[in-house]
Amino acid sequence: MAQADYCSTHQPDFSGKNMDGTTLHQMEELEAYTQRWIAKNQNRVSLREVITIPVVVHILWNTPADNFTDLEIEAQIDGLTADFRKRNENVSIIPPVFQPFAADVEIEFCLATVFEGTETNGIVRKETPFTGIGSLEHSDGRKRICYDDLGGSDAWDPDNYINIWVGQLNGPLGKATFPSMADSKFEDGVFIDPSAFGFFCSSTSNYFLGRTLTHEMGHFFNLHHIWGEDGCVTGDLVDDTPMQDTDYRSQCPSYPQVSCGSEDMFMNYMDYTNDNCMAMFTKGQKMRMLAALDTFPRESLKTSGGCALGNTKDITLTPDDILLFPNPASDCVHIDLDLDNDLPIRMAIFDTAGREIYANQIFVKDLRTFDISNISNGVYFIYFETNNQVASKKLIIDK
Numbered sequence: 230m231a232q233a234d235y236c237s238t239h240q241p242d243f244s245g246k247n248m249d250g251t252t253l254h255q256m257e258e259l260e261a262y263t264q265r266w267i268a269k270n271q272n273r274v275s276l277r278e279v280i281t282i283p284v285v286v287h288i289l290w291n292t293p294a295d296n297f298t299d300l301e302i303e304a305q306i307d308g309l310t311a312d313f314r315k316r317n318e319n320v321s322i323i324p325p326v327f328q329p330f331a332a333d334v335e336i337e338f339c340l341a342t343v344f345e346g347t348e349t350n351g352i353v354r355k356e357t358p359f360t361g362i363g364s365l366e367h368s369d370g371r372k373r374i375c376y377d378d379l380g381g382s383d384a385w386d387p388d389n390y391i392n393i394w395v396g397q398l399n400g401p402l403g404k405a406t407f408p409s410m411a412d413s414k415f416e417d418g419v420f421i422d423p424s425a426f427g428f429f430c431s432s433t434s435n436y437f438l439g440r441t442l443t444h445e446m447g448h449f450f451n452l453h454h455i456w457g458e459d460g461c462v463t464g465d466l467v468d469d470t471p472m473q474d475t476d477y478r479s480q481c482p483s484y485p486q487v488s489c490g491s492e493d494m495f496m497n498y499m500d501y502t503n504d505n506c507m508a509m510f511t512k513g514q515k516m517r518m519l520a521a522l523d524t525f526p527r528e529s530l531k532t533s534g535g536c537a538l539g540n541t542k543d544i545t546l547t548p549d550d551i552l553l554f555p556n557p558a559s560d561c562v563h564i565d566l567d568l569d570n571d572l573p574i575r576m577a578i579f580d581t582a583g584r585e586i587y588a589n590q591i592f593v594k595d596l597r598t599f600d601i602s603n604i605s606n607g608v609y610f611i612y613f614e615t616n617n618q619v620a621s622k623k624l625i626i627d628k
């Protein structure tokens with residue numbers, strides 16, 4: 230893995246060194262709009278409602294290792310939402326001095342449930358003959374990964390869906406387009422290398438919690454790298470992130486680290502820190518993202534009907550509503566309940582002798598990853614009880 234090239238998103242460079250005049254002008258206009266929006270809306274943010282944005286995941290696999298199951302993709306998108314909603318399990322690693330700045334961005338993501346009037350699972354999966362497809366351009370300048378006829382996968386209407394392409398990038402772990410900055414609207418979106426895609430319990434990789442997607446989604450909504458890429462000069466144009474000299478790529482630094490005369494917020498998703506050492510966006514970053522969602526071309530994503538149909542969630546709890554993966558599981562298990570319910574739920578785990586070995590009260594929104602490292606190998610039953618309904622599913626633990 231080419232860790233020196235973590236993210237190849239074209240970062241705005243207001244010196245104009247690495248940009249043509251037109252692009253620089255576009256970036257300056259976007260920045261002027263962003264700053265005006267933030268000034269105007271500073272006190273209104275808490276009044277808004279949570280926004281849910283439909284995504285489509287295009288898997289372009291060249292080798293079987295690049296392919297992902299539907300459940301793996303669902304867990305990745307759930308993880309993305311958890312990061313944006315400040316429901317990530319590792320929120321406790323945020324040092325006390327930075328905790329007041331950590332934001333619930335109040336944006337959620339759903340795998341699209343409807344496409345052109347038809348029910349869908351929001352996943353397109355294709356085998357491609359091209360290695361490194363995410364780095365290839367056709368002779369006419371089009372990016373191969375974004376087009377069916379070039380061996381990739383056509384974007385779904387970018388006005389209504391965020392397109393996430395997962396395919397070999399030949400170096401970087403991810404990249405994304407800033408608002409209005411894609412070469413074509415059909416190439417607007419997020420690109421993730423298979424080596425950094427997916428939310429897994431453990432891995433030998435530094436990037437196993439799907440946070441490359443969180444980082445790139447930050448760029449998609451106009452966030453810059455937290456170190457600003459020009460030493461201690463411009464920074465990331467966000468008020469509540471300290472000025473930082475450089476990135477902490479492939480590291481899990483101990484707190485504190487100091488540069489530019491202040492403590493670095495290296496646990497921010499817009500650094501390059503290892504996945505399990507990232508934990509927050511700030512309120513200032515949230516404002517930039519909301520500004521991006523309030524203007525062309527991202528504005529229409531807020532009113533997309535892409536998740537309106539085919540939603541199977543209801544208030545009845547049945548065994549089919551319990552999704553466990555992986556199963557058998559070795560160190561953690563992802564739990565998802567297809568249940569439209571904000572009542573307390575009793576979750577319990579029994580062994581085959583009927584002994585209760587775990588019990589807790591939870592809510593659907595908090596269910597995600599359950600640590601089973603303290604439970605020995607064997608067959609178990611996970612029970613959920615809510616609103617006088619009970620359902621259970623078998624779970625096999627095999628370490």
Ligand SMILES: [Zn+2]
Nearest residue numbers: 236238444454
């Ligand atoms: Zn980046």
